[in-house]
Amino acid sequence: MLQSVFCQVVAHARSCDPRFSDVFIHSTADDCEATVLRADHYYERIHLPERFGAETWEASARAHLKLTEAWQRYEEQGDVDFSLAYEGTLIRVSMARAYGGIRIVMRQRADDLPSLENIALPIDVRPWLERPAGLILVVGATGSGKSTTLAAMIEHVNCSRSGHFVTIEDPIEFLFKPKRCLFTQRSVGADVNTFARGVRAALRQAPQFLLIGEIRDTDTLEAALQVAETGILVFATLHATNAERAVERIEALAGERRELVLNQLASTLIGVIAQVLIPSVRSERTLACEVMTNTNGISAAIRNGKLIDIRHQMRNPVEPGQHVRLSLTLASLVRSGVITELTARSAAYDSTELDSARERRELPQRVLFSDGVNKNV
Numbered sequence: 001m002l003q004s005v006f007c008q009v010v011a012h013a014r015s016c017d018p019r020f021s022d023v024f025i026h027s028t029a030d031d032c033e034a035t036v037l038r039a040d041h042y043y044e045r046i047h048l049p050e051r052f053g054a055e056t057w058e059a060s061a062r063a064h065l066k067l068t069e070a071w072q073r074y075e076e077q078g079d080v081d082f083s084l085a086y087e088g089t090l091i092r093v094s095m096a097r098a099y100g101g102i103r104i105v106m107r108q109r110a111d112d113l114p115s116l117e118n119i120a121l122p123i124d125v126r127p128w129l130e131r132p133a134g135l136i137l138v139v140g141a142t143g144s145g146k147s148t149t150l151a152a153m154i155e156h157v158n159c160s161r162s163g164h165f166v167t168i169e170d171p172i173e174f175l176f177k178p179k180r181c182l183f184t185q186r187s188v189g190a191d192v193n194t195f196a197r198g199v200r201a202a203l204r205q206a207p208q209f210l211l212i213g214e215i216r217d218t219d220t221l222e223a224a225l226q227v228a229e230t231g232i233l234v235f236a237t238l239h240a241t242n243a244e245r246a247v248e249r250i251e252a253l254a255g256e257r258r259e260l261v262l263n264q265l266a267s268t269l270i271g272v273i274a275q276v277l278i279p280s281v282r283s284e285r286t287l288a289c290e291v292m293t294n295t296n297g298i299s300a301a302i303r304n305g306k307l308i309d310i311r312h313q314m315r316n317p318v319e320p321g322q323h324v325r326l327s328l329t330l331a332s333l334v335r336s337g338v339i340t341e342l343t344a345r346s347a348a349y350d351s352t353e354l355d356s357a358r359e360r361r362e363l364p365q366r367v368l369f370s371d372g373v374n375k376n377v
Contacts, residue, residue, distance in 0.1 A: 005052055005060040006093065007086045009034055010106060012046050025104035027054045054102040061095055070189035082190050083171035090175045113174060114152040121149075122324040122332075123291050125271065129157050134270040135228040139240040139249075144276050145287060146237045147173040153235065154211060157181065163208030168198035170213050181209065188213070199223040203230070212236040221253045225261065228268040241349060242326060243272040243292035243314065244307045251305060258305070266303040269294040274326065278347045280338050288333060288347055290314075290326040315353075331357035 012034070013023045019039035023046075026033045030053045034046045064082055065071050074080040079096035090109040095102060116126065128136055136153070138146045151174040154165065158181045165181045170188035177183075184205060192198040195212055196219035202210055214237050215221050228234045240246040247265070254261035275289035292298065292314055301309035314323040330344040331354060348354040 005056060006084060006091070006106065008050075009048065010086045010091055010108070012048060013106075013108075016044055016046050020108055022108070023104075023106040025057070025106070026101065027052060027057050027104070028101040029053050029055070032057075057095065057102050057104060061093075065189055066191075067189060067193060069193050073189075080189065081171045083169075083173075083187060085175070088175075090172065092171055092173065109174060113155045113176070114148050116152045116156050119145075119149055119152050119287060121273065121289065121291060122329050123293075123321045125153070125273070125291065126156065128270045128293075129153055129160070129233075131233060131270055133228060133231045133233055133268075135224065135234045135236065135265070135268045136270050137236055137238055137246055137272045138275070139238045139243070139246045139272060140275045140289075141239065141241070146275065149273060149275065149287075150211065150235055150237065151176075154209075157209060157233075158183075161208075164206055165209040165211070166202040166205055166207040167211035168192065168195055168202065168213055169211065170195070173213075195220040196223045199227060203227060207232055210234045214238070215250075215253070218253050218255060218257075221250060221261065222257075225264040225268060229264065234268075240274065242274045242290060244310050246272050246274065247302055247310060248307060262302055262305055266294075266299045269299075269302065276326075276347055278339060278343055280343075281340060286333065286338055288326060288329045288339075289324075290329060291324045293322045295322055325353065325357070327353040327357040328360070330354055331360070334358065 009023055009025065013020045013036045016036045017038040020036050021039060022037040024035045031051045032048065032053065034048055036044050036046055038044060061080060062071050064084065065080065070080065081094050083090055083092050089111055092107040092109060093104065095104045138149050140146050154176060158176060158179045160180065162180045165183050167185045168188065169185065172185050172187045186192050186198055188195055188198065192201065195214065199212060199220065200223055210227055210232050212220065212224050212234065215224055224234055224236055238246050238249055240249045250265055251258055251262060271294055272292045273289055275287060277285040278288050280286040295313065295318065297313040298310060301313060314325055317323045327348055327350060330348055333339045334341050334344050344354060345351055
């Protein structure tokens with residue numbers, strides 16, 4: 001019954017545009033309106049055969065959220081996220097109470113998984129993915145493409161290494177098909193109560209790889225570091241604007257255990273990708289990011305909690321390809337004509353550093369892969 005409500009709407013949206021991006025539902029007590037965001041970025045109202053009221057949507061969502069605690073959080077907080085599958089495609093659902101009714105957004109995920117070649121990071125992070133254990137962080141604001149970058153790295157591991165990959169997400173963003181890896185994908189709310197509980201449970205499932213959808217509290221942070229120390233390669237996201245702020249955010253979450261947590265982070269961290277999606281001159285969104293590899297100098301700065309030393313290390317790498325500041329990526333995008341100078345300035349967190357980067361002759365413009373393929377940033 002659950003999927004008959006959500007999936008009927010998805011079916012009607014696909015009749016409008018099979019490649020639609022989102023469906024927006026505005027439901028009142030006894031009526032609802034549905035609008036589709038098409039692949040060409042136009043909005044179109046669609047007619048539903050039945051006018052599903054708010055109670056119908058809530059009953060369907062409640063049936064999907066098998067954990068009683070998840071529905072209790074919705075009743076207390078007024079919003080919930082989850083995922084469902086429709087004809088093999090992942091549909092991400094966000095439902096919230098608003099203006100006495102229900103507002104729902106259903107996002108259709110593309111069947112094709114992103115690749116590292118397509119997202120084209122400013123340095124080659126594939127050596128990170130060959131490490132037996134440690135922590136890889138992808139940070140940025142909501143909507144900055146963190147899930148896409150993680151999916152590309154996970155799919156690379158899936159094609160190049162063997163092992164059990166456990167993901168704890170809220171909600172599930174991409175469905176992975178086993179190639180060389182086995183996958184166990186769990187959704188917070190539908191399958192497990194919290195990220196921290198899911199991470200600790202994963203230790204009993206003999207994983208070689210673990211994805212944590214978001215480190216948002218102290219319990220999850222401590223669990224992530226513990227897992228990384230036990231010989232598992234861990235991927236996780238964090239809300240932070242750049243690599244320095246990621247360390248600062250972890251330091252704040254650590255609280256009274258600051259010294260221990262920073263020591264754990266210094267020894268387990270592999271690298272940080274901090275990213276933002278910005279408008280290009282072609283009215284599309286393009287990726288701009290900075291990358292920090294955990295070198296000996298970075299590790300010492302983290303252990304000592306000295307953010308200014310992290311900044312210095314990133315500006316003055318010992319070897320090429322260790323770090324790329326956001327300002328360098330933005331300057332490269334301006335020089336190549338992908339974005340305007342105004343866009344670069346609005347995205348930069350250090351305008352002085354951006355001006356200095358634009359004066360440099362050599363800028364990070366591509367990733368050179370060992371198979372001879374060059375990709376522009």
